[in-house]
Amino acid sequence: MERRDFIKKTGLAAIGAFAAPYILPTGRLFASTGAAPLANHVILVMFAGGVRKQESIGQTYLQGSQMLYAPTQAQAELNVTGNIMRNMLEGAAPTSKIVYGKGAGGQTPIAPLLSQTLQQQGMLFTEMKSSSAGHYGGLNVLVQGNTFVSQGLKQRPVNPTIFEYLRRHGGPVDFPASKLWFVGNGIGNSLPLLNHSDHPQYGTKYGANFFAPTITFGPKGDSYLRDARIYHPQDQLAPIYEMKYFLDNSFENVGKTLPSIGNTEAEKDQIKHFMKTMFDKTTAGTIAFPPEHASAGNGDTATVGYACEVLKEFKPKLTVVNLSAVDTCHSAFTDYLKALHRADHAVGHLWNFVQNDPVMAGNTTIIAVPDCGRDATPNYIKDSQNDFFGYDHSDANALDVFCLMAGPGMPVNTTVNSANNPGFSSQWATADIVPTIADILGLKADVMGANMLAAGAGSLFDKI
Amino acid sequence: MKKISNNISIRSQIICLFLLISLCLIVPGCRKEEKLFDVNPVALLPPNSGKTKLKTNEQYIAILHANLFQTALSANQIFDIGQCMESIGDQELARELVISNFMNKPGTIIPSKAEMAADVNKFIVDSYNRFLVRNPTEAEKTYFENYLTARITPADTIMPELVYVSFALSNEYMYY
Numbered sequence A: 001m002e003r004r005d006f007i008k009k010t011g012l013a014a015i016g017a018f019a020a021p022y023i024l025p026t027g028r029l030f031a032s033t034g035a036a037p038l039a040n041h042v043i044l045v046m047f048a049g050g051v052r053k054q055e056s057i058g059q060t061y062l063q064g065s066q067m068l069y070a071p072t073q074a075q076a077e078l079n080v081t082g083n084i085m086r087n088m089l090e091g092a093a094p095t096s097k098i099v100y101g102k103g104a105g106g107q108t109p110i111a112p113l114l115s116q117t118l119q120q121q122g123m124l125f126t127e128m129k130s131s132s133a134g135h136y137g138g139l140n141v142l143v144q145g146n147t148f149v150s151q152g153l154k155q156r157p158v159n160p161t162i163f164e165y166l167r168r169h170g171g172p173v174d175f176p177a178s179k180l181w182f183v184g185n186g187i188g189n190s191l192p193l194l195n196h197s198d199h200p201q202y203g204t205k206y207g208a209n210f211f212a213p214t215i216t217f218g219p220k221g222d223s224y225l226r227d228a229r230i231y232h233p234q235d236q237l238a239p240i241y242e243m244k245y246f247l248d249n250s251f252e253n254v255g256k257t258l259p260s261i262g263n264t265e266a267e268k269d270q271i272k273h274f275m276k277t278m279f280d281k282t283t284a285g286t287i288a289f290p291p292e293h294a295s296a297g298n299g300d301t302a303t304v305g306y307a308c309e310v311l312k313e314f315k316p317k318l319t320v321v322n323l324s325a326v327d328t329c330h331s332a333f334t335d336y337l338k339a340l341h342r343a344d345h346a347v348g349h350l351w352n353f354v355q356n357d358p359v360m361a362g363n364t365t366i367i368a369v370p371d372c373g374r375d376a377t378p379n380y381i382k383d384s385q386n387d388f389f390g391y392d393h394s395d396a397n398a399l400d401v402f403c404l405m406a407g408p409g410m411p412v413n414t415t416v417n418s419a420n421n422p423g424f425s426s427q428w429a430t431a432d433i434v435p436t437i438a439d440i441l442g443l444k445a446d447v448m449g450a451n452m453l454a455a456g457a458g459s460l461f462d463k464i
Numbered sequence B: 001m002k003k004i005s006n007n008i009s010i011r012s013q014i015i016c017l018f019l020l021i022s023l024c025l026i027v028p029g030c031r032k033e034e035k036l037f038d039v040n041p042v043a044l045l046p047p048n049s050g051k052t053k054l055k056t057n058e059q060y061i062a063i064l065h066a067n068l069f070q071t072a073l074s075a076n077q078i079f080d081i082g083q084c085m086e087s088i089g090d091q092e093l094a095r096e097l098v099i100s101n102f103m104n105k106p107g108t109i110i111p112s113k114a115e116m117a118a119d120v121n122k123f124i125v126d127s128y129n130r131f132l133v134r135n136p137t138e139a140e141k142t143y144f145e146n147y148l149t150a151r152i153t154p155a156d157t158i159m160p161e162l163v164y165v166s167f168a169l170s171n172e173y174m175y176y
Helices: A005-020 A061-065 A073-078 A136-143 A162-170 A186-194 A218-226 A233-252 A267-286 A299-314 A325-330 A333-355 A431-438 A446-451 B002-030 B057-069 B075-086 B091-103 B113-117 B118-130 B138-149 B160-170
Strands: A040-048 A122-129 A180-183 A208-212 A319-323 A364-369 A400-406 A414-416
Touching: A005 A400, A040 A136, A040 A333, A040 A431, A136 A162, A136 A186, A136 A431, A162 A319, A162 A431, A162 A446, A180 A299, A186 A208, A208 A400, A218 A267, A218 B075, A233 A267, A233 B138, A233 B160, A267 A299, A267 B091, A299 A333, A299 A400, A319 A333, A325 A333, A333 A364, A364 A431, A400 A431, A431 A446, B057 B075, B057 B091, B057 B160, B075 B091, B091 B160, B113 B118, B113 B160, B118 B138
Parallel strands: A040 A319, A040 A364, A122 A414, A180 A208, A180 A319
Antiparallel strands: A122 A400, A364 A400
């Protein structure tokens, strides 16, 4: 062996000997700098579409939304308050003028599914600030933890999303692509772009899997995806990939690669089988929909049904579910109340489902937070059902939202606001959700250390 | 006497110098001029280097359908399939599903295994022409020839369909 070769090989061996002990079995180069996880699974329900604080945690129902603006003779009938989210919040339901339930005129409220509300089981932040009065901006803040949301529709987030933080800093063994899911209620408003950012140090390869079940498993998916042939992994897929990789290598020589979120071949196979099962279950009517989906459901209850199926199959570390049926509030306030009531029903079902899953029960935290609120005063559009005024989202009231959390290792039956936290000077904000999720999953220090969160953003556990 | 000798020495030095300069000027001047042929610098790039633009999902679907069925899809169908692709986060997986869904439909124009076996070289060149709109390089031809010839026995499962799927899934196919 020549001297130069000897020195080279000895040097490499020495570097290897020093480095090997630091490469952990999880695939991480360094151990997590965070504490032990509070839970192994997190579900973030983007309780989105613009939820007015008054009808949700304010429980002012028609008194706070319609009475003041209605003709004098109708005002007495509209002077009614009450809680229409009885799975999530404490409080008695309205006693009259019920329009949000099921059946003719929505007169029959959907019975609560949870014996104990989520508020009783966890923490309610009543003074959460959204950084945006718009949907896409609000959703961006929820997944990025950064308020820099100047990118328009059709553009991916600028800063890394929580999916990318977890996959990059958590390592491929603990956080493979199939353990992070984003279940959207459609593909409008650039929703599919939120599964990863365009950030050069993060980006596609750390992205999450995404389904918009009403499309993927709806009539369109049924026509164009259902009949997809599932090739045999060894006999057929292996040669397909072998030839594809040869072609890709040949093309890579001229500098072109296609980014991919990096599902392994085994993960892809699992997803394809899952999809096949979903098409069969959809036909058979055996999707884990909320109980009232068949009689009184909507897009949100459908989305949550498929999200439950994703939980059952993949046991994700992080599942983000987007709901948005309440956005009908612009022109149909009655439908907004119905959608809010159904979103609550869907969240109750989701939590029930988790508690009945042998892997996720007792080991999952749920966080529900709207993308934005709605205006203090109505617009001039009356709905056709009750002559109720609609509400847009563009004023300061649209920045007032709430956050509800429940799961292991957190205080129960606790309301957090400035009255019971007098020493705390700043606001709780939707940008805090990303570091909070990272905190729950034991990666807070890594995510905070990346220095790409909004100024002042931090774990809600540190802010109480 | 000494002065005369110095003068002779200086004169002979001047003469030598003059002769040297003359020689330098005359010798090259007597040479026959040689023609110098030059080559313009040309960048040699692989045949796929001109593909720089990424296809949209809709372009991909339309071209894929035309390649497999040699008929066009309607604008509505392209739009709907595009939405299906958008509803799946892993775009590579989405393409796989769309391709294999097409493969399951009647009417795909794919050579039989016997046709492939009869002339592997032609099959390779045709596949490159159909999907990548170019001829294969010798290296590519050799790779596929070896790969397919080794697996073309009746017992083997390598079908032309699988070759087509691999071409339709390739990164190069996503560019034009």
